Amino acid sequence: LGNCYRELDDLDDAAKAYLRVLRIDPNHLPANKNLAYIYHLLGDNGKATFLYEHILTLEPDNAQVTHMIAAISGEAAVQAPPEYVREVFDNYSETFEKNLLDDLHYTVPAQLRAGVNRLNHTSKQFCKCIDLGCGSGLAGIEFKEHSQHLTGIDISGKMIEKARSKNIYNVLKIAEAISFLNTRKDEYDLVVAADFITYTGDLNPVFKAVTSATTKQALFCFSIEKNDLSGFKLRTTGRFAHARKYVIETADKHGWECLDTVEADLRKENDDWVEGILYFMVKLN
Secondary structure (H helix, E strand, O other): OHHHHHHOOOHHHHHHHHHHHHHHOOOOHHHHHHHHHHHHHHOOHHHHHHHHHHHHHHOOOOHHHHHHHHHHHOOOOOEOOHHHHHHHHHHHOOOHHHHHHHHOOOOHHHHHHHHHHHOOOOOOOEEEEEEEOOOOOHHHHHHHHHEEEEEEEEOOHHHHHHHHOOOOOOEEEEOOHHHHHOOOOOOEEEEEEOOOHHHEOOOHHHHHHHHHHEEEEEEEEEEEEEOOOOOEEEOOOOOEEEOHHHHHHHHHHOOEEEEEEEEEEEEEEOOEEEEEEEEEEEEOO
């Protein structure tokens, strides 16, 4: 019943249903997890943290819960655990596109493609493109026409299944993207990362891996959530936000020049827009 209410966005009644379960069995794991998530959505971080900490007594190795406690408390973190990202998107796969496109008004892939079209770059047709964190293939749809060969990488097997059904990728791999890139050398001339970097704080491993896997004059286009302070910060949503100066300086250190940036509304969140920046970079060497 709680899950039905949650699907209907009736969070108050969902919480009441989960609480009824926990009165019968305080250690009922699904009810604890779902209620913690509901409180987190409602912004009741005290109750959410209490439940997350209780869940860790039942599942001490739960990476997702550990990450969310860090996000709520403002602890320093450099990356979302791969297990957390995999679980989030495996669970989200069935409703992902409808929620993202219809409810959250998500248009980042189209905005990235439009940005590439505006660039005075050496090529508008790329030999090999890789879509990092490809999800169900929304960015792949936009960049298929730009690419003679298109690879999609995602840590979520269920998301890869959704992408495969679209028949737009030449290669699809279930893999952690940075680890996969580290096995490639001078291969791709276009790298797309729509909302992939939001699950990484420290950008050095990302740029190092992308640099190794790309050709000279390759293009790297990606989105980030905007941080108006400095460096990067783990937000209470479990995603990271990055400062413009930090992104530019890290890119420069790894041999990338920023061709253009575009401030963009990424998607809706609690009826407000998540502010972000789209980056378009070229590899110099």
